[in-house]
Amino acid sequence: MITARINQIEVQVPPGTSILDAARRVQVNIPTLCKHRDLLPTASCGICIVRNKGGNKLIRACCTPLEDGMEITTHDREIVEVRRSTLELILSNHPQACLTCGRNGECELQSLAADFNIPMESIKRYVKDVPPDTSTGSIILDFTKCIKCGRCVQVCQDVQNVWALSLLDRGINTRMAPAGDITLAESPCVKCGQCSAHCPTGAIVENDETPSVWEALHDPEKICVVQIAPSVRVTVGEAFGLPPGTNLTRKLYAALRRLGFKAVFDTNFSADVTIVEEASEFIERFVHQRGPLPLITSCCPSWTDFMEKNHYDFIDNFSTAKSPQQMLGVLAKTYYAERLKLDPAKIFMVSIMPCTAKKYELSRTEEMYASGHKDVDVALTTRELARMLKQSGIDFLNLADGDPDSILGEYSGAGTIFGATGGVMEAALRTAYFYATGKKLAKIEVESVRGLAGVKEGQIDVGGAKVRVAVAHGLANVEKVLDRVREARQRGLETPYHFIEVMACPGGCIGGGGQPYGVDNARRKLRMAGMYQDDADRTIRHSHENPEVIRLYEDFLGKPLGPRAHELLHTRYTARPLYKR
Amino acid sequence: MISNLNLETQGQPEAAPASAPLSKPNTKNSPAPAPFPKVALIIERHGRKPARLVPILQEVQEEYRYLPPDVLSYVARSLNIAPARVFGVATFYAHFAIKPKGKHVVRLCDGTACHVKDSVPILDAIRFRLGVTEAQPTTRDLLFTVETVACLGACGLAPVLVVDDQVYGAMNPEKALAVLESVREQERKEPSP
Numbered sequence: 001m002i003t004a005r006i007n008q009i010e011v012q013v014p015p016g017t018s019i020l021d022a023a024r025r026v027q028v029n030i031p032t033l034c035k036h037r038d039l040l041p042t043a044s045c046g047i048c049i050v051r052n053k054g055g056n057k058l059i060r061a062c063c064t065p066l067e068d069g070m071e072i073t074t075h076d077r078e079i080v081e082v083r084r085s086t087l088e089l090i091l092s093n094h095p096q097a098c099l100t101c102g103r104n105g106e107c108e109l110q111s112l113a114a115d116f117n118i119p120m121e122s123i124k125r126y127v128k129d130v131p132p133d134t135s136t137g138s139i140i141l142d143f144t145k146c147i148k149c150g151r152c153v154q155v156c157q158d159v160q161n162v163w164a165l166s167l168l169d170r171g172i173n174t175r176m177a178p179a180g181d182i183t184l185a186e187s188p189c190v191k192c193g194q195c196s197a198h199c200p201t202g203a204i205v206e207n208d209e210t211p212s213v214w215e216a217l218h219d220p221e222k223i224c225v226v227q228i229a230p231s232v233r234v235t236v237g238e239a240f241g242l243p244p245g246t247n248l249t250r251k252l253y254a255a256l257r258r259l260g261f262k263a264v265f266d267t268n269f270s271a272d273v274t275i276v277e278e279a280s281e282f283i284e285r286f287v288h289q290r291g292p293l294p295l296i297t298s299c300c301p302s303w304t305d306f307m308e309k310n311h312y313d314f315i316d317n318f319s320t321a322k323s324p325q326q327m328l329g330v331l332a333k334t335y336y337a338e339r340l341k342l343d344p345a346k347i348f349m350v351s352i353m354p355c356t357a358k359k360y361e362l363s364r365t366e367e368m369y370a371s372g373h374k375d376v377d378v379a380l381t382t383r384e385l386a387r388m389l390k391q392s393g394i395d396f397l398n399l400a401d402g403d404p405d406s407i408l409g410e411y412s413g414a415g416t417i418f419g420a421t422g423g424v425m426e427a428a429l430r431t432a433y434f435y436a437t438g439k440k441l442a443k444i445e446v447e448s449v450r451g452l453a454g455v456k457e458g459q460i461d462v463g464g465a466k467v468r469v470a471v472a473h474g475l476a477n478v479e480k481v482l483d484r485v486r487e488a489r490q491r492g493l494e495t496p497y498h499f500i501e502v503m504a505c506p507g508g509c510i511g512g513g514g515q516p517y518g519v520d521n522a523r524r525k526l527r528m529a530g531m532y533q534d535d536a537d538r539t540i541r542h543s544h545e546n547p548e549v550i551r552l553y554e555d556f557l558g559k560p561l562g563p564r565a566h567e568l569l570h571t572r573y574t575a576r577p578l579y580k581r
Numbered sequence: 582m583i584s585n586l587n588l589e590t591q592g593q594p595e596a597a598p599a600s601a602p603l604s605k606p607n608t609k610n611s612p613a614p615a616p617f618p619k620v621a622l623i624i625e626r627h628g629r630k631p632a633r634l635v636p637i638l639q640e641v642q643e644e645y646r647y648l649p650p651d652v653l654s655y656v657a658r659s660l661n662i663a664p665a666r667v668f669g670v671a672t673f674y675a676h677f678a679i680k681p682k683g684k685h686v687v688r689l690c691d692g693t694a695c696h697v698k699d700s701v702p703i704l705d706a707i708r709f710r711l712g713v714t715e716a717q718p719t720t721r722d723l724l725f726t727v728e729t730v731a732c733l734g735a736c737g738l739a740p741v742l743v744v745d746d747q748v749y750g751a752m753n754p755e756k757a758l759a760v761l762e763s764v765r766e767q768e769r770k771e772p773s774p
Contacts, residue, residue, distance in 0.1 A: 163663030168672040179668035180650050188663075579654065579664065 004070040019061035034149030037520035042150035108200035135185035152195035161476035164189035186580040192302035193356030193513015231419030231509040234530030239386030245530030254402025268411030270328035275543035279432040280560040299323040301361035302504035312575035329375030354512030381514025413541030421473035421508030422449035683726035692732030706754035
């Protein structure tokens, strides 16, 4: 253990602990800007400087390990003065656009500037004039607001292994941009939004589509309906000051009705439908040998984009089932419209998703128009919904609970855990086990696929046959799993996994690119706990037992994987180029 | 203008019968057929090691006199590293040129000593005469590229101008323009490739 003193307080930490982390243990919060708890330090901002007695310069606490005998001072007159100057320099390159910026009120630079109370008149500005990159329609890159902390590049390259963003040039010309200065849409970007979730300023934000939703809500010709994703219910509360993981499902239903939506659906319902389809697919392949194994989940659009660009040798392994968002869209404009004798052309379907990639998914291929219209019209992120609620003057936290439109709103516990990594796998296993054996899993919770480990493996005994599963989250972990499968293929061995779940975002959807800011592993755990609690609280915890799902198949769809189901609920994949230019 | 990045032209995998597994390897593991044989040779000579990216880029630049973006994409594919990484390295170093440079590179020193001895008026004069700007530093006939450099270490000769390998000291706008004229004269007399 290393023993040292920070602000004259003695502290003992394991070797390798940074001064920053050591200080936190004794309730000393050294200010930081570029450091993120998820990521390695880039030490680029210079705000976390501290002094070590006997040293001749100020050192950066985020990247310097504490050593025996150090005597650190974190705040003295000179240090604070230097921090202020550093901050002034950063602000001098930053546009003064706080009032109209997407991060207003939630910006790390803004908070620091407020804490240090820098008088704006004292700063000469030098802000580049570069137009923002809006090419993807999901994420907007505004280079003028970038403080070059390097978080987005680290996330995109190391955590996600996508390598869409990089830091080009150097010095004052440094910018984060795709290779060759092409637009983001032409780069390998999969729109996962992890860059925006980690960006400290408004340099990377989601494409705010709330104006089109407001317009639709006030259009008398349109019938606005909405669906809420599994993980949104446990994260939206954070925007209102509640702890992560607080389950606000029924308040959301009530609030959305107040906003003006004629029908409130729940994506958890279509998650159940997805499971019925996907578990049936699995049985086809595993039990009846009618299709290649492993079966790989496909509800994450960043993952399918990544797969189409990098791992298209697995196209045949992908579940052809659409994502729950798309399934609900098509069902709303066919099943729901039929039942209630509504004109599907007038239905305007909005989805609330944790995800920036969902904005891209809804026009991905022509199968996303299977209802004859655009199945999902607009996808909003959790953050956009929070803003809409605040704009509308609804006292969200004190609302009485509401109900969904049950025809597409009832859900089982299996549907709700889609939001956590491993959730899709667990839900699918619960139902697949039943389909294969006619019985339910002895222990309904499949612990081996839960948790934050990057790659999780498990083995389930299904009626004598061993089903090997793998769950990966964070796209960098995908290679490990797929390479094992490839190796087995090349050597003619049996596949190491029969069923694989992949979520692009670390933690799964609860850690999605569109979720409230400030994600780290502690929050991910709390959000996940909220999901699993929602599951535990439900009476029905198997997708195939959801009465509304049963009714849907009996009255409308026919059989799982049948012709109607295939027409509406399934899609195809093609290989795509990594760089479009 | 950045010339077009080469498409990752990966063919569509054929629809395999349900029972036969595809054995097509990952994109990154299979380089496209070499449209740049000289570059392929350079990479081979360095043992295809990603760690040798900088020397590889140096040799590529010697061959092409700059680093064409589609060649960079090809280098990335051959070394099995992301294009973003290669571009990051290529744009970081001042020695690497992403845009084609002129035949004669005119380097005006704007280091401390030269700056203090009025290098800026020389820069303005040269740019005006050649019709180039900071954003477009190369003449349209691709004869000259004008750039400023940080310090040539010849402060006693400030202000310093370097054209190709020739060092010209104690410059002023008139003398600098005279130097350029003489280079142009030389070109007219014996135009070389």
